[in-house]
Amino acid sequence: MEGFTTIESHAGPIETMDRLEAAIKSRGMTVFARINHASLATRAGMNLRPTEVIIFGNPRGGTPLMQAKQTIGIDLPLKALVWQDESGKTLLSYHEPRWLAQRHSVEGLDETIEALSKALAAIATEAAGGSTGEGTGSAQGTSASQRAGSVTPPARLSLISLLARLVAIAAIIAAIAALFLYAGGWLTPRALTPARFTDRFEELSGRHPGFRRNHAKGVCVSGYFESNGQGATLSKASIFQPGRWPVIGRFSLSGGNPYQADAAPTVRGFGIRFSPPDGEEWRTAMVNLPVFPARTPQAFYEQLLASAPDPATKKPDPAKMQAFLAKYPESAAAIHVIQSQPKSSGFENSTFNSLNAFRFINAAGTKVAVRWSLTPFEPFTPASASDPASTDKNQLFDALIASVHHHPLQWHLIITVAAPEDPTDNATIPWPPDRQQIDVGTLTIERVESDDTSPARDINFDPLILPNGMAASDDPILSARSAVYSQSFTRREGEHKNPSAVSPAEIASHE
Amino acid sequence: MSEGSSQFAYLSRILHWLMAAMLLAMLFIGVTMVASLGDYHKLVAIHRPLGIMILILAIIRLINRMFTTLPPFPPTMSQRERRIASASERLLYTLMLALPLVGWGMLSAGHYPIVMFGPVHLPPILPANPLLYAILRRTHTILAYLLFVTFLAHLSAILFHTLIIRDRILHRMALWSFRTRSPNE
Numbered sequence: 001m002e003g004f005t006t007i008e009s010h011a012g013p014i015e016t017m018d019r020l021e022a023a024i025k026s027r028g029m030t031v032f033a034r035i036n037h038a039s040l041a042t043r044a045g046m047n048l049r050p051t052e053v054i055i056f057g058n059p060r061g062g063t064p065l066m067q068a069k070q071t072i073g074i075d076l077p078l079k080a081l082v083w084q085d086e087s088g089k090t091l092l093s094y095h096e097p098r099w100l101a102q103r104h105s106v107e108g109l110d111e112t113i114e115a116l117s118k119a120l121a122a123i124a125t126e127a128a129g130g131s132t133g134e135g136t137g138s139a140q141g142t143s144a145s146q147r148a149g150s151v152t153p154p155a156r157l158s159l160i161s162l163l164a165r166l167v168a169i170a171a172i173i174a175a176i177a178a179l180f181l182y183a184g185g186w187l188t189p190r191a192l193t194p195a196r197f198t199d200r201f202e203e204l205s206g207r208h209p210g211f212r213r214n215h216a217k218g219v220c221v222s223g224y225f226e227s228n229g230q231g232a233t234l235s236k237a238s239i240f241q242p243g244r245w246p247v248i249g250r251f252s253l254s255g256g257n258p259y260q261a262d263a264a265p266t267v268r269g270f271g272i273r274f275s276p277p278d279g280e281e282w283r284t285a286m287v288n289l290p291v292f293p294a295r296t297p298q299a300f301y302e303q304l305l306a307s308a309p310d311p312a313t314k315k316p317d318p319a320k321m322q323a324f325l326a327k328y329p330e331s332a333a334a335i336h337v338i339q340s341q342p343k344s345s346g347f348e349n350s351t352f353n354s355l356n357a358f359r360f361i362n363a364a365g366t367k368v369a370v371r372w373s374l375t376p377f378e379p380f381t382p383a384s385a386s387d388p389a390s391t392d393k394n395q396l397f398d399a400l401i402a403s404v405h406h407h408p409l410q411w412h413l414i415i416t417v418a419a420p421e422d423p424t425d426n427a428t429i430p431w432p433p434d435r436q437q438i439d440v441g442t443l444t445i446e447r448v449e450s451d452d453t454s455p456a457r458d459i460n461f462d463p464l465i466l467p468n469g470m471a472a473s474d475d476p477i478l479s480a481r482s483a484v485y486s487q488s489f490t491r492r493e494g495e496h497k498n499p500s501a502v503s504p505a506e507i508a509s510h511e
Numbered sequence: 512m513s514e515g516s517s518q519f520a521y522l523s524r525i526l527h528w529l530m531a532a533m534l535l536a537m538l539f540i541g542v543t544m545v546a547s548l549g550d551y552h553k554l555v556a557i558h559r560p561l562g563i564m565i566l567i568l569a570i571i572r573l574i575n576r577m578f579t580t581l582p583p584f585p586p587t588m589s590q591r592e593r594r595i596a597s598a599s600e601r602l603l604y605t606l607m608l609a610l611p612l613v614g615w616g617m618l619s620a621g622h623y624p625i626v627m628f629g630p631v632h633l634p635p636i637l638p639a640n641p642l643l644y645a646i647l648r649r650t651h652t653i654l655a656y657l658l659f660v661t662f663l664a665h666l667s668a669i670l671f672h673t674l675i676i677r678d679r680i681l682h683r684m685a686l687w688s689f690r691t692r693s694p695n696e
Contacts, residue, residue: 118517119517121586122517122583122585122586125586126583126586154677157675162675165674165675166675168670168674169667169670169671169674169675172666172670173663173666173667173670176663176666177663179539180538180539180542180659183539183542183543183546184542184543184545184546185546191546192548193546193547193548194545194546194547194548194551195546197548278630279624279632279634280624280630280632281624297548297549455622455639458621458622458639458641458644459622460621460622460623464552465623465624465626467630468629468630472552476548476549478552479547479548479549479550479551479552479553480548480549480551482551482552482555483544483547483548483551483552484548486551489621490644490645490648493621493641493642493644493645493648494641494642494644494645494646494648494649495645497641
């Protein structure tokens with residue numbers, strides 16, 4: 001029948017009609033009447049399968065149609081019929097609004113009629129049980145109505161068009177997934193990532209679960225930093241206000257082996273966390289080298305490869321190191337600077353350097369590039385040229401422990417301010433010695449503790465955990481350090497903790 | 512039919528698209544930064560405050576969701592498809608609340624300061640503990656992958672409805688209004 005939509009309901013006739021009424025009312029429309037033809041027939045002594053009509057609508061919806069063409073009033077309010085056919089199926093039928101509009105030649109209200117049509121379809125589908133399983137209302141009931149062209153399902157897609165659309169969907173999803181995989185480094189297995197950097201440390205020193213992947217061997221210390229207020233001219237960080245703030249730190253030797261024997265030439269590290277009272281933190285990880293031997297993460301990675309011990313000789317291959325230095329002349333120059341600086345005898349009289357440049361911002365908003373150092377109160381004594389192969393594998397740490405137990409160890413915190421021409425993105429180059437240096441306060445170390453018992457074991461001395469008033473420079477090493485430290489931290493925190501080389505008992509024995 | 516019943520409430524639609532952009536950006540920032548050396552620090556500095564913003568918006572969105580009526584499902588969706596859509600909606604809400612909370616908790620457990628911007632930082636919500644950190648760190652990654660996969664499934668379903676079934680399902684979430692008038696009388 002033209003303009004007459006019928007859909008199948010999944011409920012019985014009475015339930016379908018009840019649901020239809022509820023769906024109509026839930027949309028704020030009025031139900032004017034429900035006329036049950038079947039029960040009227042019974043009363044008249046006649047027989048009719050369930051057949052019930054509902055009359056409903058809303059003046060706000062219908063009036064514009066009648067304003068356009070009054071005669072459409074004969075077909076309003078709207079009606080819907082619920083009926084059971086001879087096979088026992090419950091069906092729901094209604095006039096298509098478009099057909100009503102055509103019948104009365106209503107012009108220029110296409111949008112209204114379209115909306116009306118959709119609303120009716122939605123109401124009908126809701127009443128018909130929404131659609132259990134595959135049998136959606138439109139799919140079932142539409143054979144008749146589609147022929148009449150009254151409902152508005154879009155034209156069927158040709159097979160080609162359907163396939164093209166399916167391919168397009170698959171392509172969009174695959175492209176987004178591929179972009180995600182690319183961003184995560186899965187599609188570029190040769191690119192340098194924090195994980196691959198950390199793998200390299202593990203390859204060089206063997207895997208030592210629970211320990212830092214570099215600077216694995218160490219002891220923890222605590223004390224305080226007494227700021228003299230001079231730093232406030234450079235940075236608004238609260239740590240530089242005059243006052244005394246607690247610090248926790250860790251002295252370490254470079255390398256991934258937590259049980260290596262102490263040796264004077266091994267690079268010494270000092271990680272510190274400053275905790276001013278406002279909840280901000282400053283962490284720094286310094287070493288006793290004047291400059292960093294690599295300008296970029298890639299160069300540092302290649303240096304690790306070049307200095308790896310040869311499996312046969314157990315010593316680095318000099319040819320590989322030569323090739324590395326030829327490729328990275330700035331590293332050769334930096335190593336020359338490092339080697340020309342005399343090494344001190346122990347941790348307690350070492351100067352520690354930030355290596356990388358940072359930016360300080362003061363209260364006026366002025367930014368300066370800086371590097372910093374800790375210079376020891378202890379007098380310099382050179383490392384003895386040939387340490388007789390001492391039986392004490394922890395001789396450097398033991399000397400440090402004995403010193404701290406004897407008296408607190410102190411360092412000046414010296415900020416060096418760059419001149420405009422000094423490089424901030426190249427930690428291989430020392431800044432000239434005549435640069436302005438400001439002593440901003442004194443670091444005092446009062447206690448020493450084993451890695452096994454100190455919270456400092458579980459602190460990542462990420463050099464980019466900076467308070468407001470300090471910021472990273474453009475040095476590419478800084479972000480890489482932050483990334484690789486974080487990777488190492490994540491790996492070790494989930495691992496079983498093994499006792500460290502410098503045990504609590506050993507520390508107590510030096511009291 | 513009133514406009515509210517064919518489309519989501521206006522605030523719901525705003526929140527949907529705003530958070531869609533933020534969550535997608537967040538997933539890509541997260542996966543990029545973890546594999547990045549040079550941009551790691553900059554990306555982390557965005558990741559943390561953006562995550563907290565998502566948490567705040569997710570709470571607003573959850574409250575909004577509890578107090579608004581949804582438009583009915585389009586008739587083209589089967590009962591089973593509706594159940595899947597509702598379940599995936601619950602999963603997405605859970606993830607967009609859980610991911611920032613796990614991130615915040617993870618930094619707390621890892622002894623990290625939770626820096627937002629400038630001097631603004633948040634307090635820890637969990638005690639510092641290495642194993643707790645490790646578990647939350649792993650959980651954060653797994654939940655992020657789950658969110659990405661759920662997002663892809665959601666997008667696939669919408670594309671399928673839009674390009675194959677062509678039931679204008681997107682109109683429900685469009686930022687502009689589709690003029691739908693009451694079916695009259």
